[in-house]
Amino acid sequence: MMNQARRFSVAPMMDWTDRHCRYLHRQLSARALLYTEMVTSAALVHGDAERLLARDASEHPVAVQLGGSDPAELAKAVSICDRFGYDEINLNIGCPSDRVQSGKFGACLMAEPQLVAECLSAMQGATDTPVTVKCRIGIDDQDTEADLNRFIDAVVPTGIAALYVHARKAWLKGLSPKENREIPPLDYERVYRLKQRLGDFPVAINGGIATLEAASAHLVHVDGVMLGRAAYHEPMLLAGVDRVIFGDEGEQPTLSDIETAMSEYAERERGKGTRLNQITRHMLGLATGLPGARRFRQILSVEACKPGAGPEIIAAAFAALARQEQLAG
Structure with a gap:
């Protein structure tokens, strides 16, 4: 079963979901799972972890997202994350930017499922904190259900706690990150079929979800929903999450x-x-x-x-x- 907090999460967004943003979002929803910006394993291992991972005690439940492709380095980064008490550690296999590709992490790793499996095994060997994955439904010409299933069948057996699936494929060649959020068509049905195939394994859906009504409709088919830009640009949307998504009673924050x-x-x-x-x-x-x-x-x-x-x-x-x-x- 999906950890209850994962029923609704706010996506990790570079330059946006810093600790001040998360503090604001926590005032609006007590139940939503919040995410850091993506932090590279290299930045954590060789840089200022306090600056990168500092958070307010009120942010729980809160997850940290890592980017990287070196199993040993990711294991070290996970150990550092654990010192800051995050509730979940997520590996980014979805970001399509050129900078991410040049560092060999993000969506390009969907082409290397065995390497991702090695990374996840190393991460889980370094922590008792749940480790999860955020990925796309495909990349470039690797855009068939068989390609997605091949990737999933390599990573799920490592023991990860959940999958967050962005329901667009990523074009790594020829489209900018902004275009990758808009041009490849959304395919929610593929994520639904993946959930059916995986049975009880927790699957959350991401991509183009703009309202709590739409989120509720997705929850008929999957275990969780993740909102990104809609939650950031219209944060008062989050004021209804605890009631609409989690069924909590009580007054919404004003x-x-x-x-x-x-x-x-x-x-x-x-x-x-x-x-x-x-x-x-x-x-x-x-x-x-x-x-x-x-x-x-x-x-x-x-x-x-x-x-x-x-x-x-x-x-x-x-x-x-x-x-x-x-x-x-």
Whole structure:
């Protein structure tokens, strides 16, 4: 069975799902599984692990995603991750960027299932934390169900805890990462068939899911759903996750709740030297669809960049939003 937290997760997104973003998302959902940005095993082994893996205690349940293709290095990286108390460690076999390909990790590894299996075995040998995989349904010309099954049949027997499957193939030659999010067609049915083939083994689906209604429809066929850009650009969507996806009762967090939580967080972080705009850049979508959203974004993006900016900027943005709502009402 799928770990309950994996029933709904927010995808790892480079330059977006940092610790400030995750803190915001946790204020909106107590149950969703949150993810770090992808961190390379080399960066962890040879770099500043504290900077890369630091997190707030409130983030649980939270997973770290690793990128790499050297089994020994990945095992070392996993040991480092364990010092920071993450609930899950995920291996990225889905990113199509040129930088990732040149480092021989990400989606290009779908062409090397045995190497991936060696990596996963080494990772699991270094930890008791659940290890999972995020992959595509195919790459380039390796785009048949047989290709996907061949890959899955190599990695599942290593003992991984779950699969997250992005329901698009990746074109590694000729398409940019942005184009890879939009041009190859989504094939949800292939993921559904994979789930049927694997029986009780946990499978979550990712790619193009924009609403909780769509997420609920997918959950008829698979064990979990993962949202990326929709959750980031419209974070208030996450306020309904605990009720709609997990069946929890109780009040949903409101914008007023978020203003209070993020103002207090910004004050604490200011004492650590964090610039306000490092926090507020993740909050720009909170007012999506509301009167005054443009002014709200302007205050949070422009004023928060000024030297000495503090929580009063967050208060000003929400006050401007409230005024516009009153006028519209």
